[in-house]
Amino acid sequence: MTESVLDYMTRLGRAAREASRIIGRASTAQKNRALQAAANALDAARAELSAANELDLAAGRANGLEPVMLERLALTPARIDGMIVGLRQVAALPDPVGAIRDMSYRPSGIQVGKMRVPLGVVGIIYESRPNVTIDAASLCLKSGNATILRGGSEAIHSNRAIAACIQRGLAEADLPAAVVQVVETTDRAAVGALITMPEFVDVIVPRGGKGLIERVSRDARVPVIKHLDGICHVYVSAHAELPKAQRIAFNAKTYRYGICGAMETLLVDQAVARDFLPSMAAQFREKGVELRGCERTRAIIEAVAATQEDWDTEYLAPILSIRVVDGLDQAIEHINRHGSHHTDSIVSEHQGETRRFVAEVDSASVMINTPTCFADGFEYGLGAEIGISTDKLHARGPVGLEGLTCEKYIVVGDGQLRGQEPV
Amino acid sequence: MTESVLDYMTRLGRAAREASRIIGRASTAQKNRALQAAANALDAARAELSAANELDLAAGRANGLEPVMLERLALTPARIDGMIVGLRQVAALPDPVGAIRDMSYRPSGIQVGKMRVPLGVVGIIYESRPNVTIDAASLCLKSGNATILRGGSEAIHSNRAIAACIQRGLAEADLPAAVVQVVETTDRAAVGALITMPEFVDVIVPRGGKGLIERVSRDARVPVIKHLDGICHVYVSAHAELPKAQRIAFNAKTYRYGICGAMETLLVDQAVARDFLPSMAAQFREKGVELRGCERTRAIIEAVAATQEDWDTEYLAPILSIRVVDGLDQAIEHINRHGSHHTDSIVSEHQGETRRFVAEVDSASVMINTPTCFADGFEYGLGAEIGISTDKLHARGPVGLEGLTCEKYIVVGDGQLRGQEPV
Structure with a gap:
C-alpha cells in the first residue's frame, strides 16, 4: 500500500514543524558546525555528486531538454566548488536570530522592545539549478528555519545527492534530519500540497520562471515571497554628466543581459537627448544591442520603432527600449506606470x-548614479540572497538572512498591572 | 444605467492608486494639517454626526439588531470626543515616512541603505463601530497611504457623515479627496472586488469577527494583515513570587474579558500549584470567573473538568481554563501547540x-512578569494601532504607523560600475 502524496507531504510538514522548534533555538555555533560539516561532506562526495548529476543529464538529453536547461542542470567541478564556498560564507555571516532592539521603558513601567526570530518553516520551490538546494538550505538553516525543498524533477538525483551531504552536516551537529527535507516525489501534486499547509509552512519562496511563480x-x-519581473530603468536627467551617464547605462544593460537587474528601458531627458544619444547608441550597436526607440529617439538615432508593449517588456536579452521624456516628472511617471517596482x-x-527621484519612485531599489545591475544580495552586503522580492510586504528587494526572520515583541515587567497607577 | 459594483470598485481603486502617489510624497506638515482640520470638522459637525447615527440606530432597532451591536454602533458625545482626540494624537506622532537607516559604503564604492515608504493603498474592511473609520483613515493618512474604507452596512450613514468631515480636512490641506474613500454601496460584492485588485490595493486589513477575517x-x-484568535497564557513557574503571580494573573484575566490580550488559560507549575491555586481560585471565584481545570488542578481546587476543547478556546468571557504542568518545557510546549501565537x-x-521562555515561545508578544492584557499599541508606545497581527510576515503584534509602511533600498554611487574594479 503506497502513501498518498497528500499524506506524504503532511508527514514532511509535521516533521518540519517539529524540527523548526529545535533549529529555532539551536546556538549559532551548532548551526555553523552543521554548515561547515555539510561543506566538508560535499567536498568528500564529488564523485557521488557527479555520478548523480550524470543520471539527470542523461535523462534530460533523452527527454530532449533544451541546451540552456542542460547547462543549468550541470554540476560542474566549479559549481561544486561554488556550493562549498557558499556554505562556508553563510557560516561566516552574523546570526540574525535573537537580536533584541529598542527595549525602552513605557510610562506604565513595562519595558517593550523587539526580538528577531526565525519564521519557522520555509518551503522553497525551484527549477533545474541544483545549486539552489545548497543556497536555500544554508540560508534557512543559518536563520533558524526548517526547510522543505521541492526542486525540479529533472534534477532529482542531483538534489538527493546534495541533500545527503546536508544530512551528514546536520547529523554531525546533532541536529534532526527534518531541518532540511527534500521532497522525494516528482508528483506535481506535491507542490499543491506544500503551498496550502499554513499549519506546517510559514512562507513559500518560488524560484524559477514566471509561470511557476504566478x-x-x-x-x-501560505504567504509567498516572490519576484515577478525586472523591468528596470535608467533615467538620464538634464543634469547628468553625460560620459558618466553613458558608462552607467552601458554597464546596466550589458553587465549581464539575463539578470533581473539588467536595464530594459533607457529614459533620456529631451534637453540632453541630442548630445547623449548618438554616442550611447554607437556603443550599444557595437556591442550588438538592438535599440527600439520612441519617435523623439528615432529623430536623433537609428532605432526600431518601439511599440506600447516594449515599455512593459522584460527582454533579458540584448534589446533595449529608449524613450525621450520631458523631464523628471515624466520619467517618474513612466517608471511607476511601466516598471515592475x-x-x-x-x-x-x-x-x-x-x-x-528617491522619494517618489516606488521600487524595491532606487538608485542614484549607479547601474541597476548592482541590485544583488552580495553587492548590498547581505552575504547571500534567497531571491529578490518585488513585493512590498515583509521583504522588499534582495532577501537575505533578515528576510527569513521576523520580529516579535518582548515585554518585561516586574508585576506592573494594566489600568492601575504604576508603582 | 447604473454602474456595476465591479466598475464602481475599479473606479475607486484607480482613484486611490492615483491619490496614493500624492499623499505618499506629501509633507508631514501637510498631512498634519489635514488631520487637525478633520478634527475641527468633527467638532463642528456634532449635530450632523448624531443625526446620521440616529438613522443607523433606528434602522438597527427596526431590523432587530442585538443590544450589544446597537451599543457598538452608537456615536455618543464621548465617542465623538474620542475621535477628535484620536486625530490630534495621530497628528502629534512622528512621521515614519522617509526615514533612512544604515547607509553604508560597500567594497564596490556604492552606498546602500534603506528608506521607509508608504505601502500605497490600504483597504480596510470592518464591522459596526463607526469610530474605526477615523482610526483607520488617520493612521493611513499619516503613514502616507491612500485608504478605501468598507464599513458595515448597519453604520453606513454614520460612516458617510464621518467621511464628510475627513473630506473637509483633506480639502483644507489641498489633498485630493480620493486619499480617503468610503465605499458607498452596501452590496457585499464590493468586498469581493476590493480584496482581489492587487493592481490598485497593496494590503487589506480586516477588522471584525472571526467569520469576516477567515x-x-x-x-x-492581496496581502492581508490579520488577527485571528487571542488565546493568551500566563505561566506561573516554580520560581515565581506567588503574590506577584496572583496579581498578574488576576489582572490578565479581569482587566477586560473581551480584549484579545485577555488570559484564557493559566498554566501553573506542579511544584507551586498547591501553594498558589487555592488563594488564586478564591479571588477569581469572588469576581465571578468560572474555572475549568485539568485533573491535577481539580485535585487542589474546585473547578469544572476542562475538556480538550478548552485549551483551544478564546472565551472572551469570565471563564478561565487552568492546567498544572510539569515545568517550563511542558508550559512552552502547551503554549506553542494550543495558543494562537x-x-x-x-x-x-x-x-x-x-x-x-522568551526565545522559545512563538508568539507575537512574549512577556515576563507582566499581564498579557498589556498587548496594545498605546501601551507599547505606537501611539495608536490599526489592529494586532497574529501573522509572522511583515507586521507581528500591535500594528501602528510603521506597520503601514515598508522599506525600500536606496543605493547611491558616483559612477561605480558592476564587475569592474572600484576607482
Whole structure:
C-alpha cells in the first residue's frame, strides 16, 4: 500500500514543524558546525555528486531538454566548488536570530522592545539549478528555519545527492534530519500540497520562471515571497554628466543581459537627448544591442520603432527600449506606470532632483548614479540572497538572512498591572 | 444605467492608486494639517454626526439588531470626543515616512541603505463601530497611504457623515479627496472586488469577527494583515513570587474579558500549584470567573473538568481554563501547540528560565512578569494601532504607523560600475 502524496507531504510538514522548534533555538555555533560539516561532506562526495548529476543529464538529453536547461542542470567541478564556498560564507555571516532592539521603558513601567526570530518553516520551490538546494538550505538553516525543498524533477538525483551531504552536516551537529527535507516525489501534486499547509509552512519562496511563480502565487494559502519581473530603468536627467551617464547605462544593460537587474528601458531627458544619444547608441550597436526607440529617439538615432508593449517588456536579452521624456516628472511617471517596482536609477548631479527621484519612485531599489545591475544580495552586503522580492510586504528587494526572520515583541515587567497607577 | 459594483470598485481603486502617489510624497506638515482640520470638522459637525447615527440606530432597532451591536454602533458625545482626540494624537506622532537607516559604503564604492515608504493603498474592511473609520483613515493618512474604507452596512450613514468631515480636512490641506474613500454601496460584492485588485490595493486589513477575517483571508488576492484568535497564557513557574503571580494573573484575566490580550488559560507549575491555586481560585471565584481545570488542578481546587476543547478556546468571557504542568518545557510546549501565537507571559524570577521562555515561545508578544492584557499599541508606545497581527510576515503584534509602511533600498554611487574594479 503506497502513501498518498497528500499524506506524504503532511508527514514532511509535521516533521518540519517539529524540527523548526529545535533549529529555532539551536546556538549559532551548532548551526555553523552543521554548515561547515555539510561543506566538508560535499567536498568528500564529488564523485557521488557527479555520478548523480550524470543520471539527470542523461535523462534530460533523452527527454530532449533544451541546451540552456542542460547547462543549468550541470554540476560542474566549479559549481561544486561554488556550493562549498557558499556554505562556508553563510557560516561566516552574523546570526540574525535573537537580536533584541529598542527595549525602552513605557510610562506604565513595562519595558517593550523587539526580538528577531526565525519564521519557522520555509518551503522553497525551484527549477533545474541544483545549486539552489545548497543556497536555500544554508540560508534557512543559518536563520533558524526548517526547510522543505521541492526542486525540479529533472534534477532529482542531483538534489538527493546534495541533500545527503546536508544530512551528514546536520547529523554531525546533532541536529534532526527534518531541518532540511527534500521532497522525494516528482508528483506535481506535491507542490499543491506544500503551498496550502499554513499549519506546517510559514512562507513559500518560488524560484524559477514566471509561470511557476504566478501559479504558486495564485494557489498558495501560505504567504509567498516572490519576484515577478525586472523591468528596470535608467533615467538620464538634464543634469547628468553625460560620459558618466553613458558608462552607467552601458554597464546596466550589458553587465549581464539575463539578470533581473539588467536595464530594459533607457529614459533620456529631451534637453540632453541630442548630445547623449548618438554616442550611447554607437556603443550599444557595437556591442550588438538592438535599440527600439520612441519617435523623439528615432529623430536623433537609428532605432526600431518601439511599440506600447516594449515599455512593459522584460527582454533579458540584448534589446533595449529608449524613450525621450520631458523631464523628471515624466520619467517618474513612466517608471511607476511601466516598471515592475524592482530597481530604477537616476543619473543626475542635481540634488533636488535626486531627492525627489528617491522619494517618489516606488521600487524595491532606487538608485542614484549607479547601474541597476548592482541590485544583488552580495553587492548590498547581505552575504547571500534567497531571491529578490518585488513585493512590498515583509521583504522588499534582495532577501537575505533578515528576510527569513521576523520580529516579535518582548515585554518585561516586574508585576506592573494594566489600568492601575504604576508603582 | 447604473454602474456595476465591479466598475464602481475599479473606479475607486484607480482613484486611490492615483491619490496614493500624492499623499505618499506629501509633507508631514501637510498631512498634519489635514488631520487637525478633520478634527475641527468633527467638532463642528456634532449635530450632523448624531443625526446620521440616529438613522443607523433606528434602522438597527427596526431590523432587530442585538443590544450589544446597537451599543457598538452608537456615536455618543464621548465617542465623538474620542475621535477628535484620536486625530490630534495621530497628528502629534512622528512621521515614519522617509526615514533612512544604515547607509553604508560597500567594497564596490556604492552606498546602500534603506528608506521607509508608504505601502500605497490600504483597504480596510470592518464591522459596526463607526469610530474605526477615523482610526483607520488617520493612521493611513499619516503613514502616507491612500485608504478605501468598507464599513458595515448597519453604520453606513454614520460612516458617510464621518467621511464628510475627513473630506473637509483633506480639502483644507489641498489633498485630493480620493486619499480617503468610503465605499458607498452596501452590496457585499464590493468586498469581493476590493480584496482581489492587487493592481490598485497593496494590503487589506480586516477588522471584525472571526467569520469576516477567515472569509477575507481565504478569498484575498492581496496581502492581508490579520488577527485571528487571542488565546493568551500566563505561566506561573516554580520560581515565581506567588503574590506577584496572583496579581498578574488576576489582572490578565479581569482587566477586560473581551480584549484579545485577555488570559484564557493559566498554566501553573506542579511544584507551586498547591501553594498558589487555592488563594488564586478564591479571588477569581469572588469576581465571578468560572474555572475549568485539568485533573491535577481539580485535585487542589474546585473547578469544572476542562475538556480538550478548552485549551483551544478564546472565551472572551469570565471563564478561565487552568492546567498544572510539569515545568517550563511542558508550559512552552502547551503554549506553542494550543495558543494562537498572540501574547503569552511567564511569571518567574529565574533568569535562565525567562531567557528560554522568551526565545522559545512563538508568539507575537512574549512577556515576563507582566499581564498579557498589556498587548496594545498605546501601551507599547505606537501611539495608536490599526489592529494586532497574529501573522509572522511583515507586521507581528500591535500594528501602528510603521506597520503601514515598508522599506525600500536606496543605493547611491558616483559612477561605480558592476564587475569592474572600484576607482
